[in-house]
Amino acid sequence: MTAERWEKLTGWPLTAAALVYLAAYSVEVLAQPRGASAVAVEAVIWVTWALFAIDYAAQLLLAQERWVWFRRHLLDLLVVVLPMLRPLRLLRLVTILSVVQRSAGTALRGRIIVYVSGASVLLIYVAALAVLDAERGAGGPIQTFPDALWWAFVTVTTVGYGDYFPVTGLGRFVAAGLMVGGIALIGVVTATLASWIVERVGAESQESGDAVARLAEEVSELRRAVEREDARGGDGAVATGSGA
Amino acid sequence: MTAERWEKLTGWPLTAAALVYLAAYSVEVLAQPRGASAVAVEAVIWVTWALFAIDYAAQLLLAQERWVWFRRHLLDLLVVVLPMLRPLRLLRLVTILSVVQRSAGTALRGRIIVYVSGASVLLIYVAALAVLDAERGAGGPIQTFPDALWWAFVTVTTVGYGDYFPVTGLGRFVAAGLMVGGIALIGVVTATLASWIVERVGAESQESGDAVARLAEEVSELRRAVEREDARGGDGAVATGSGA
Amino acid sequence: MTAERWEKLTGWPLTAAALVYLAAYSVEVLAQPRGASAVAVEAVIWVTWALFAIDYAAQLLLAQERWVWFRRHLLDLLVVVLPMLRPLRLLRLVTILSVVQRSAGTALRGRIIVYVSGASVLLIYVAALAVLDAERGAGGPIQTFPDALWWAFVTVTTVGYGDYFPVTGLGRFVAAGLMVGGIALIGVVTATLASWIVERVGAESQESGDAVARLAEEVSELRRAVEREDARGGDGAVATGSGA
Amino acid sequence: MTAERWEKLTGWPLTAAALVYLAAYSVEVLAQPRGASAVAVEAVIWVTWALFAIDYAAQLLLAQERWVWFRRHLLDLLVVVLPMLRPLRLLRLVTILSVVQRSAGTALRGRIIVYVSGASVLLIYVAALAVLDAERGAGGPIQTFPDALWWAFVTVTTVGYGDYFPVTGLGRFVAAGLMVGGIALIGVVTATLASWIVERVGAESQESGDAVARLAEEVSELRRAVEREDARGGDGAVATGSGA
Structure with a gap:
């Protein structure tokens, strides 16, 4: 399985897991549940954490250049390892x-x-x-x-x-x-x-783009003139030929 | 009646209503009127509020795609519905x-x-x-x-x-x-x-616009050269023809 | 006397007056002089104030369109009229x-x-x-x-x-x-x-200016080609004429 | 010895000295050593200070235009002279x-x-x-x-x-x-x-660069047309010559 395929397959499930985590974390902090409900909420939080840890491990294993991937995903490692950074995952x-x-x-x-x-x-x-x-x-x-x-x-x-x-x-x-x-x-x-603002000011003053457009028109006209000349020059050669 | 016509007709009256609202709101907060004057100020505030509510309803009814209009004017709805956002209308x-x-x-x-x-x-x-x-x-x-x-x-x-x-x-x-x-x-x-600053710095250094202008001049001169050639080429053909 | 001449003549004296004002104001606030020295410092402050007031009046009188000048120099008026804004003049x-x-x-x-x-x-x-x-x-x-x-x-x-x-x-x-x-x-x-940063990033990637420069070179070469053709076409016509 | 050579030779040693200074300063502030260790830390700080002072003096002596160098390195002087700015050197x-x-x-x-x-x-x-x-x-x-x-x-x-x-x-x-x-x-x-953002927005809309590229293509095609004409015009002249 390639890294791209893994990312494609796990994209939506992980987003769903993040949403579940957000809900569970909100309940834990705002409602401060006790007893069985506290255990349930804590369990949900740990399961979603496990999903992200598995995703991190899988991505690291599937990466073509593991060291490069590791260095570019230091933040992901921190999010998985440090509990205090867990909320970041919700981004x-x-x-x-x-x-x-x-x-x-x-x-x-x-x-x-x-x-x-x-x-x-x-x-x-x-x-x-x-x-x-x-x-x-x-x-x-x-x-x-x-x-x-x-x-x-x-x-x-x-x-x-x-x-x-x-x-x-x-x-x-x-x-x-x-x-x-x-x-x-x-x-x-x-x-x-x-x-x-830069775009609007540019559009208001004479645009470099406009100048180029006018120049392009000029060149087109010039080309038509050369082609006309080309055609006539050919005729001229023929006329000269027929005149000989 | 079209939405554009409604907006054109109600533009200045609504601005006037917003001004009246601002004055009444200022009096209410700063002078803290009591008795009859308090009732009068409150009445003015409610009348101007009603004008804006009517405007919102009319615009929604006149909109060609009501759902699109509704989604793009969520802030307008909030301003009409929530009393705490009323001051925003003054913008x-x-x-x-x-x-x-x-x-x-x-x-x-x-x-x-x-x-x-x-x-x-x-x-x-x-x-x-x-x-x-x-x-x-x-x-x-x-x-x-x-x-x-x-x-x-x-x-x-x-x-x-x-x-x-x-x-x-x-x-x-x-x-x-x-x-x-x-x-x-x-x-x-x-x-x-x-x-x-971007504009001024650009104007100070050699401008891309300047380069294009010089290029345009070059092309114009080239076109004149081709046209001269064109004319002379025609003459040449004639001369050749007359020479035969 | 024109407004430009007045500005040129009074530029350096007014800057000197502002410096004197800054010094006097610093002494007044920091040293809190009493008695004769307090009077002296106060006198210096009033004299420099008078200089700026005279400059304001003279500029207003010399302005070609007084109303336009007045509207564009509202801040100058405030600086002269309101004592609390005096420090602004030091800018x-x-x-x-x-x-x-x-x-x-x-x-x-x-x-x-x-x-x-x-x-x-x-x-x-x-x-x-x-x-x-x-x-x-x-x-x-x-x-x-x-x-x-x-x-x-x-x-x-x-x-x-x-x-x-x-x-x-x-x-x-x-x-x-x-x-x-x-x-x-x-x-x-x-x-x-x-x-x-915009300039440096632009310089690093392929520049639009570079593209224009290369294009200009291309056009120059083209022009030389046309002129060579022009010359040869003329020779051709001469050759034809001599051949007739 | 030239200024460039001095800078090249002392670059890494001075960076090492700055690191040693950072470590010694951290120990002094955080561990607040007493007795012999305090003396040692203080000695390290003074030695590294001396290295930077020597570097400043050497650069000033080796500079081609001492006054220009002095004016452009006022901050370096402050860092060497004022003890309270020492940490800046760590940058x-x-x-x-x-x-x-x-x-x-x-x-x-x-x-x-x-x-x-x-x-x-x-x-x-x-x-x-x-x-x-x-x-x-x-x-x-x-x-x-x-x-x-x-x-x-x-x-x-x-x-x-x-x-x-x-x-x-x-x-x-x-x-x-x-x-x-x-x-x-x-x-x-x-x-x-x-x-x-400016670059991305520019890349998304029609680019001035793109317009120039299209223009360059147009000019190239034109040039080929002129060269074709040039070649044929030569043939025409030859034909005329042979017809004479």
Whole structure:
């Protein structure tokens, strides 16, 4: 079995597993189940974890150049090995957006907007869950889910009031990921706007493309002139021949 | 009646309604009227709300593909349905800027600067009003309009000192919108500057446009050479003919 | 006297006046002189203010279209009329950087870097002076010049810890200007980097300019071919004529 | 000995010295050695300092235009003279990344990503060390290395909660450098994204490059037509000659 075939076969099942993980993780953090339900939720989380671990191992085995693959997928290894990074795996859910992409048309900027919006919502939600999980009972200011959501929003936009902030190592680790996500978010928004403005300004002023188009027309006309000349030159030769 | 005709007919009346709404909302939040005047202000607010609801319904009915229109105007629906989003409707006022645009010339970057400045001022003012409305009496630090304005400015620039911050759900919702506006603001400023610098740097170094212009000249000269040749070739043939 | 002549004549004297103003303002805020020296410093500040007011009036009178000039120089009016905006006038000092520009070479990006660095340093220094002037004795956290400088730096980079923040209206006004300056600063840095990266990436891949250059060569060769043909065609006609 | 030869000879030894300095500085700040080990660590720091001072002096002596070299290396002078800037010298370590660059391929954007990631990690680590060194025992909130790391991360992303902040002059100096680094970081991320999006959008729409390519094809075809004509025109002349 090739690596491509494996990826194709496991794509949708793994996305489904990520969704199940998200649901189970949400229930664990928000509802804080006890007894049998806690065991069930924990079991679901471990099963989905096992699926991702198996996927990682299979991809590594199937890779043509294992060392290259390993070096290029260090993040995947971290996600599988470190329990504190588990939520990151949920970003895989953004692949679901490929469905939405189709309806948003084929324009690159349209797809970027859909992707960034989806990734931002998912990032904020998962970071709020993870930070609440880490901070609850740690004596810090983040103790409820609405506060965690508010904190995640204030952090990802790099506003950072400081009314809520994580105090545990794990919570700060989640926050660091969220801040990096925030910088990427601002970067993508700015870059997309810049691309749009550069294009529009270019379209408004005399375009290099337009100049080339006019030049191409000129060349075409020239070619027709040469071909006419070619034809007439041939006639001339014939006339000369007949005149001899 | 077509959708275009409806939009054309209702454009200015709705902008006027938004202005009236802004004035009434400002009076309600800042002057906190009581008795008959409170009823009058509330009535004005409800009437303008009704106008926007009617506009939404009419546009939905007149749309050629209702489902597509509905999906593309989700924000409009939220603005009509959720009272907490009402201030957002006021951003429609920015259309008034189309008048100012004319005097700012036709350059895209000039128009962007006018539009962004207008939208920022409106966004900060409306967000300050809305957050004060939400926070007053909630025990948070934002209790006066100057403080709310200061908070809005500190938030939209993503500085976020944390001397003022919302504590109610509604206030945080307004803050979230303001932060998103701030990221968009920074993005537009940066993108406009980038477009300007890219253009200027391009103009300073040898331009691709210049190369194309020189090339076009070369081609024109070539065409004249071919046409001269064409004419002389014709003459030559004639001369040959007359020589035979 | 024309407006251009006035600007040329008053350019350096006004820059000197701005420098004197900066020195006097620094002394007033930092040394807090009393008695005769306080009167002297105040006198210097008023004289430089008068110079700028006269310059504003003269420029308005000399302008060809006074209304257009007035609308395009609203900021200058504010600087002259409102005492709280006086420090803004000092940004005129950045024109001194035109001297430094010469040694930095003629590249646009080099000049932008010099200009932005100079404007940032001036902005931070003046904002720290102005906020200290406004906040001293107002009960807020900013009470010494080093703290004011630190606050200005934290604000202009949009970090905004919140350990220092203005509490007076005037101080917040200065802060708002500083935040706007910070957004512009980030925007210019990003835009300059973007322009550099876009150029370098373009230079690395096959350049559109290169393609045009190769095309121009092709056209030149073509033209030489046509001219050779032209010459030979003429010879042919001559040969035919001599053959007749 | 020329300046180029000196730079080539001392490149790797100086990078090694910077690494040794980083290790010794880390030990001094984190382990706070006493007695003989403190003396040893201090000695290592002074020896590496001396190496950099010698390098600075040698480069200045070997420079062809000393004054130009001096003006362009003001930062190097500051690093050698001011003890508080010593950590900056460690950024030289990023040259080690040139090794990693090779494996990341030759694409400019790939190299930028590797360089920025490496510089960010080094900047955060060194700034955390330096601020802890400055703040420890000063009564501010930053008293442990994990807190200093967290503070550095919150600062470089310009989030700035304000739960930790420096209170000493030296600590604030380090913070200022970190903030400038943060703005540069955001700028580089955004600019790289912008370059990528501009390129992709350009590739998706009709490219100016494509138009030039089509034009080049047209010109080639034209040239072939002219050459065919040239050849036939020659034949015609020969035919005419033979007909005479």
